Structures are given as C-alpha cells and as structure tokens.
Amino acid sequence: MHWYSILPPVIAILVVFWRKEVILALVLAIFSAELLLAYQNQTELFFTAAIGSIERIITIVSSSGNSRILIFSVLIGALLAYMRQSGGVTATVELLINKGVAKSKKQVGLLTMFTGVVVFIESNLSVLAAGILSRGLFDKFKMSRARLAYIIDSTSAPICILILLNGWGAFILALLSQYDLPQSPVAILWGTVPLNLYAIIALLLVLYTILADKVHGPMKQAERELVLLDSEQSQVKGSKARFMLLPLATMIFGMIGFMFWTGDGVLASGSGSKSVLYATVLALFVSYCLLLSSKRYSHQELVDTGFTGMGEILPLVTIVLFSLTLGASLQELGTGTYVASIVGDYLPISLVVPMLFIAGALMSFSTGTSWGTFAILIPIGVPLIQTLGLPPSLVIAAILGGGIFGDHCSPISDTTAVSSIASGCDLLTHVRTQMPYALVGGVITCVGYFMISLLVL
Numbered sequence: 001m002h003w004y005s006i007l008p009p010v011i012a013i014l015v016v017f018w019r020k021e022v023i024l025a026l027v028l029a030i031f032s033a034e035l036l037l038a039y040q041n042q043t044e045l046f047f048t049a050a051i052g053s054i055e056r057i058i059t060i061v062s063s064s065g066n067s068r069i070l071i072f073s074v075l076i077g078a079l080l081a082y083m084r085q086s087g088g089v090t091a092t093v094e095l096l097i098n099k100g101v102a103k104s105k106k107q108v109g110l111l112t113m114f115t116g117v118v119v120f121i122e123s124n125l126s127v128l129a130a131g132i133l134s135r136g137l138f139d140k141f142k143m144s145r146a147r148l149a150y151i152i153d154s155t156s157a158p159i160c161i162l163i164l165l166n167g168w169g170a171f172i173l174a175l176l177s178q179y180d181l182p183q184s185p186v187a188i189l190w191g192t193v194p195l196n197l198y199a200i201i202a203l204l205l206v207l208y209t210i211l212a213d214k215v216h217g218p219m220k221q222a223e224r225e226l227v228l229l230d231s232e233q234s235q236v237k238g239s240k241a242r243f244m245l246l247p248l249a250t251m252i253f254g255m256i257g258f259m260f261w262t263g264d265g266v267l268a269s270g271s272g273s274k275s276v277l278y279a280t281v282l283a284l285f286v287s288y289c290l291l292l293s294s295k296r297y298s299h300q301e302l303v304d305t306g307f308t309g310m311g312e313i314l315p316l317v318t319i320v321l322f323s324l325t326l327g328a329s330l331q332e333l334g335t336g337t338y339v340a341s342i343v344g345d346y347l348p349i350s351l352v353v354p355m356l357f358i359a360g361a362l363m364s365f366s367t368g369t370s371w372g373t374f375a376i377l378i379p380i381g382v383p384l385i386q387t388l389g390l391p392p393s394l395v396i397a398a399i400l401g402g403g404i405f406g407d408h409c410s411p412i413s414d415t416t417a418v419s420s421i422a423s424g425c426d427l428l429t430h431v432r433t434q435m436p437y438a439l440v441g442g443v444i445t446c447v448g449y450f451m452i453s454l455l456v457l
Helices: 003-019 022-040 045-062 064-086 088-098 105-118 123-140 145-163 167-176 185-191 197-212 218-224 242-262 272-293 299-333 335-343 349-367 370-388 392-409 414-423 427-456
Strands: none
Touching: 003 022, 003 299, 003 335, 003 349, 022 045, 022 299, 045 064, 045 299, 064 088, 064 123, 064 242, 064 272, 064 299, 064 414, 088 123, 088 242, 105 123, 105 145, 105 197, 123 145, 123 242, 123 272, 123 414, 145 167, 145 197, 145 218, 145 392, 145 414, 145 427, 167 185, 167 370, 167 392, 185 392, 197 392, 197 427, 218 427, 242 272, 272 299, 299 335, 299 349, 299 414, 335 349, 349 370, 349 392, 349 427, 370 392, 392 414, 392 427, 414 427
16 A cells, blocks of 8 residues: 555546546556556566556456446447437437427436436446437437536436445445444445435436526536537438337346346346346347338348447447556555545544545545445445444445545546446546536535534534
8 A cells, every 4th residue: 555556547637638538548547557566566667567457458358247348338339320320319309309208408307317317226227228318309409418428427326326226235235244333234224325415416416407407617618519429310211219219128128127137036136237238239139120120221231330330439438448457457556545544543533424435535536436435445434433433324325425426527437438428428528527516516515524423423
C-alpha cells in the first residue's frame, strides 16, 4: 500500500481531459500500473511492464464474466443496427407519440426514467433498455443524447442499490454475512435504503431535470450544439414498431427469465453477466428472424448490417475492455486500499460516516468500479461498527452511496461506457455533462451525513 498507487488513475484522468482520448489514457494508465508493479517486484521495468500489460488484458478476456460483458457489448451494436435499418425506431417513436405516451419532453423523460426503474434487476440491462427505447424519442423532441445518457446512468445504479432484489443486494449481503454484527445482514441491508442519501438525491435530480425541462452547466451547452448522431430517424417504407419493440421486450423478459434460471429459481442469486448475454443473443435472434421474414432483407444483407453495427460500437467496447484491465491492475497495486486508508483512526466520530462516503467516492472514481469499492470498504467499515458502536445501516449506506457517486463521475468506469453505448453519446461528453449533477448530489450527501452523525452519534 503505497502513495504512488494512485498515479495510474491520475494519469488516466489527466490524459482524458488533456488529449480528449480515452483509449490512449487507459493504455498509458495500464502501462504505468504495470510499471509500478514491476518496480515493486524489482524486475526489469519497461520490458516487464509492456509484457505485463499484454498479459493483464489476456487475463481479463480469459475471465468468463468479463468475456460475457464484452461480447454482449459487441452484440448490442448489431441489435441497434437491425432496429435502425428496419425503421423500427422511427415506427416506435410515431406509435408512442400517436398513443399519447410520449407527446412532450416531460413524458419522454418520464418514460425513460420509468423504464430504467422497472428494469431494476441489473444495471447494464436498465441502461440498455431505457437507452435503446428512448434514443429516437430524444432525437424527435430535440433533446441531446448527453441528457439521455445522464438520465439512464443516474437512474440505473441508484435504483438497483435502493430496491436490492437483484445481484447488487446478493453481493452486498454476501459481504456482510462474513461478520458478527449487532443486527442480521438482511436487516442492515434494508436499513440502508432510506439512508442512502446519494442514490435518493441522484434520482431526485433526474426527476427535476425531467419535470422542469432544464439542464445546467456543460449539458446546457450540449443541448445548444445538438446534432443528431445517426440516421435512426430515417423513414423506411413498411416499417413496423414490432421491429424494435419485440426484440426489446425479448431482451427485458429474457433477462428476468435467465436471472431466475441461473439463480435456480431465486432472482437475486442469478448471474447478471450470463443473463444479460443470453438475453441479448435471444433478442438479436428475434430481430434477425423478424427482418428475414419481412422479405425485405436477405440473409447476407442482415449479416453485413450486423457486422457494420458491431464495427460502429467497437471503440466503446475497447474502452470497456481497457477499463476492466486497469481495474485489475489497480487492484493488485493496492490503489483502493490506499485510498480507503484516508479514513484513518483518529477522526472525530461525527466525521467517520462522511469520510467513508468520501473514501468510497475517491476509490470508485480512481478505480472505475463500485462493486470493487464495496468489497474493499465494507471490511473497513464493519470494524468501525463493532468498535465504535456506529449505526450499521448508516455506515453501510455511506459506503454504498460513495461507490455509486465515484462511479458516476469516473471516465474510466465500464458502467459509464455502457451508458454511452446505450444512449449513443460520446463518452467524454457524457462524463463532462453528468459530473456537475453528481458533484451537487455528492456535496449535499456529505452535508447530510455530517448532520445525521451530529444527531445520532
């Protein structure tokens, strides 16, 4: 655990904002992390770091869970291409407008948020379902893709961490179950819901953006510079809404079914990575069959369209791969543990909970992972509960909220990249436009935890 373990994420973030090149930033950060690991191991620095970087990427791809994430991200490109090529997006937009479901900006925003909330079982599925459904609607009503990316990103993880009947809840429950706590792990976990201030504030800020139809900061500039990013609104003769809605429904209900299946009948025990991949493949198959049966496309045309869609999304998939790789390098380097050490042993008791939130925010921001933050900080927070008599749910809620806050702000987060994929928004634009909203929520949360600590401790 050394101070220099924070250098790789700092390098990544500086390069991102200096050169505006995420892939270059991630490559340099991975190499620097491996360079520091070589230094620790007292081996030949540059050669070992170069080989180590390559092998780290191979290790990430070799992981079945990571491979599923990468494959489903690629396949989403083909699915989006089928929906666009068929005219299903345009037809769905017209259908929703004609039915009165989406006839104003507010209704479109509420529909997007509602979709993200309903699909609470997995954060990636939440952003994908809401993003795919709403891309055409946001174009129709002249709202930027940056606004869409913000809404789906700031709805998915907060709703997953508040409802907890999903893999998030199962993961945190497993972490808590290892300790002798004054309450049952289930009681502590459900007690975090009203105390997870950041998640609640993030959802309220999304609601404000939708109902007031106002955007601020860099997002306001993005709205002024609004340009449709693709030809999804192009008219296709004979297009039907089912070309989009049936594959989308297949993906959502398929995800739920596969969660039950992989969890042996228990939704929260299901595998998110397996379920989202299987559901995406099934949705892609349904979309292919629909288009082929329409007699308007040949098999070869659909194959070409699918590969074109995959090619369009490949840069973002590469970012996801390198983000996962950097996270693995930082874990071995001990970056998260070092950041967690800022909590210290000599803080006034009223500052412990706010500092746990800040530590979680810094850790998830620098490593790009909220789940990794939970895994490192919960073992640090539990002894504080046991020795200082702190309220268990309050401590765990601060850790969970900090993990989500940092992940929302981080340009090296795989969740941020998936949100960009789902919305069709440039990654750096998404980070730049969402960050002010996340920072406002983070500051309010810190003040809130300090006030609560003064009252109850």
